[in-house]
Amino acid sequence: MLFNSxxxxxxxxxxxxxxxxxxxxxxxxxxxxxxxxxxxxxxxxDWRFLSLIAFSTVLDYFIGQFLLKTEEQxxxxxxxxxxxxVNLSFLGVFKYFNFxxxxxxQAFSLFGREIRVESLKVILPVGISFYTFQTLSYSIDVYxxxxxxxxxxxxxxxxxxxxxxxxxxxxxxxxxxxxxxxxKRKFDYNSAVDGLRQMLWGFFKxxxxxxxxxxxxxxxxxxxxxxxxxxxxxxxxxxxxxxxxDFSGYSDIAIGVSRxxxxxxxxxxxxxxxxxxxxxxxxxxxISLSTWFRDYVYISLGGNxxxxxxxxxxxxxxxxxxxxxxxxxxxxxxWGLVNALFFLPLMLTKKNRNHLDIVAAGSVLPGFGDFxxxxxxxxxxxxxxxxxxxxxxxxxxxxxxxxxxxSILTYTPFDDxxxxxxxxxxxxxxxxxxxxxxxxxxxxEKLFFGYNRFVRLGFYYLILILIFVSGxxxxxxxxxxx
Numbered sequence: 001m002l003f004n005s006x007x008x009x010x011x012x013x014x015x016x017x018x019x020x021x022x023x024x025x026x027x028x029x030x031x032x033x034x035x036x037x038x039x040x041x042x043x044x045x046d047w048r049f050l051s052l053i054a055f056s057t058v059l060d061y062f063i064g065q066f067l068l069k070t071e072e073q074x075x076x077x078x079x080x081x082x083x084x085x086v087n088l089s090f091l092g093v094f095k096y097f098n099f100x101x102x103x104x105x106q107a108f109s110l111f112g113r114e115i116r117v118e119s120l121k122v123i124l125p126v127g128i129s130f131y132t133f134q135t136l137s138y139s140i141d142v143y144x145x146x147x148x149x150x151x152x153x154x155x156x157x158x159x160x161x162x163x164x165x166x167x168x169x170x171x172x173x174x175x176x177x178x179x180x181x182x183x184k185r186k187f188d189y190n191s192a193v194d195g196l197r198q199m200l201w202g203f204f205k206x207x208x209x210x211x212x213x214x215x216x217x218x219x220x221x222x223x224x225x226x227x228x229x230x231x232x233x234x235x236x237x238x239x240x241x242x243x244x245x246d247f248s249g250y251s252d253i254a255i256g257v258s259r260x261x262x263x264x265x266x267x268x269x270x271x272x273x274x275x276x277x278x279x280x281x282x283x284x285x286x287i288s289l290s291t292w293f294r295d296y297v298y299i300s301l302g303g304n305x306x307x308x309x310x311x312x313x314x315x316x317x318x319x320x321x322x323x324x325x326x327x328x329x330x331x332x333x334x335w336g337l338v339n340a341l342f343f344l345p346l347m348l349t350k351k352n353r354n355h356l357d358i359v360a361a362g363s364v365l366p367g368f369g370d371f372x373x374x375x376x377x378x379x380x381x382x383x384x385x386x387x388x389x390x391x392x393x394x395x396x397x398x399x400x401x402x403x404x405x406x407s408i409l410t411y412t413p414f415d416d417x418x419x420x421x422x423x424x425x426x427x428x429x430x431x432x433x434x435x436x437x438x439x440x441x442x443x444x445e446k447l448f449f450g451y452n453r454f455v456r457l458g459f460y461y462l463i464l465i466l467i468f469v470s471g472x473x474x475x476x477x478x479x480x481x482x
Contacts, residue, residue: 001044038163064149083139127167155181170288185262195259202252207471210245229408276373279352335387
C-alpha cells in the first residue's frame with residue numbers, strides 16, 4: 001500500500017479511529033490491532049510474502065528466548081549465527097541470487113567457457129532489506145546483552161511489522177521502538193498535530209519534488225546519448241533531488257504517522273545536502289542505515305582501531321556492503337566504492353568529524369567558505385548518484401563521460417521548457433524552506449510559529465495546493481525496490 005494512494009487515505013483514518021476509540025483502553029488489544037493492521041498494510045501489496053515476515057518474526061523471537069536461557073558462550077554464538085544465516089539466506093535468495101548467477105556466468109565466459117545457470121523468476125519482497133536488518137539488530141543486541149528479550153510475542157511481532165516504517169524504514173532498533181509497545185499510550189493532540197505537519201512536508205517532498213524531478217531524470221537518463229553534457233548534469237541534479245525527496249519524504253510520512261499512534265521513530269535525514277564534506281553527508285543521510293552499519297559492521301571489524309591499512313579496509317568494506325545492500329547490481333557496489341574514496345582522505349587526515357554542528361547556526365546565510373564546501377559536496381554526491389541511477393556500469397561511465405565533455409557548455413532544449421522551469425522553481429522553493437528550517441527535526445517543524453496563526457495555516461494550505469496542483473506523475477517510492 002502506497003502512502004500517496006487513495007487506499008492509504010481510507011486505511012489510515014479507519015485504523016486511527018479504531019485504534020483510539022475501540023482498542024484504546026487495553027494495551028494488549030492495541031498491540032494486537034497494530035499487528036493486524038500492519039499485516040493488512042503489507043498484504044495489500046502481496047499477501048504471499050507475509051509468510052516471510054512471520055517466519056523471520058518467529059525465528060528471532062525464539063532465538064531471543066533461547067539466548068535468555070543460555071549462558072554458555074559457544075551455544076550463544078551458535079544461536080546468533082542461526083539468526084544471521086537464516087535471515088541473510090532469505091535476503092540472498094530473493095534479492096541476490098540472480099546477481100550472483102549472472103556474475104558466475106560472465107566470469108566463466110571470460111575464459112571462453114559458456115555455461116548456463118537458470119535465473120530464479122522471483123519478485124523481490126517489498127521491505128525485505130529493512131525488516132531483515134531490524135530483526136537482526138534485535139538478535140545481535142540480545143546476544144551482546146544490550147537488550148533483555150521480550151516474552152510478549154504480540155509486542156515483538158508488532159515491532160517487526162509496524163506498518164509506518166515496515167517497507168522503507170527508518171530501520172528501527174529494538175532498544176528504541178520495542179519498549180514503546182509496553183507503555184500505555186494516550187492520545188496527545190500536540191504530538192498528533194506535529195505528526196500531521198511532518199506528514200504534510202513529507203508528501204510535498206514526494207509528490208511535488210521527487211515525482212516532478214523523476215519525470216526529467218528518467219527522460220534524460222533513458223536517452224542520455226541524445227543530450228549535451230549540461231543537460232546530463234541537470235539530469236543528475238534532478239535525480240539527486242528525486243531520491244532525496246522520495247526517501248526522506250517517505251521517512252517524514254512514516255515518522256508523522258507513527259506520532260498519530262503515540263510512537264516516536266528515529267530521525268532518518270538531517271538536511272544532508274547542506275553538508276560541508278562527505279563525512280557530514282553520511283552522518284545526515286539515511287541515518288538509520290548508516291548507524292546500523294557503523295554499530296554492527298564497522299565496529300565489529302575493529303572500527304578505527306589498529307593500523308591505517310586496517311582502518312582503510314574497514315571503511316571500504318562498510319561502504320561497499322552498504323552499496324550492495326541497496327541492490328543486486330555492480331552499479332550499487334561502485335556507488336559505495338566511490339563514496340568510500342571520497343570519505344577516505346577525510347578519515348586519513350582526521351578531518352572526518354570537523355563538521356558536527358549545524359551549518360551557519362547563528363547566521364541567515366552561510367559564509368563564503370561554507371557555501372563553497374556545501375556546493376562541492378553536493379556536486380560530488382550528485383556525480384556519485386549517477387552510478388546509483390544508471391542501468392549498468394557501461395551506462396554510468398558513458399553518462400559521466402558525456403558530462404565531462406565539451407558539450408557541458410551546450411544546452412539541448414526540451415519541448416516543455418516551461419515545465420522544467422517550474423520544476424526548478426519548486427526545487428528552489430523547497431531548498432529555501434529546508435534551509436530556513438535546518439535547525440529543526442524537519443523543515444517546517446517550527447516555521448511561522450512566531451507569526452499570526454493564520455499565516456501558518458495559510459502556508460500549510462499553500463503546500464496542500466502545490467501537492468494537488470503541481471505534483472508530478474505518481475511514481476513508486478524508490479526504496480521499495482531495496
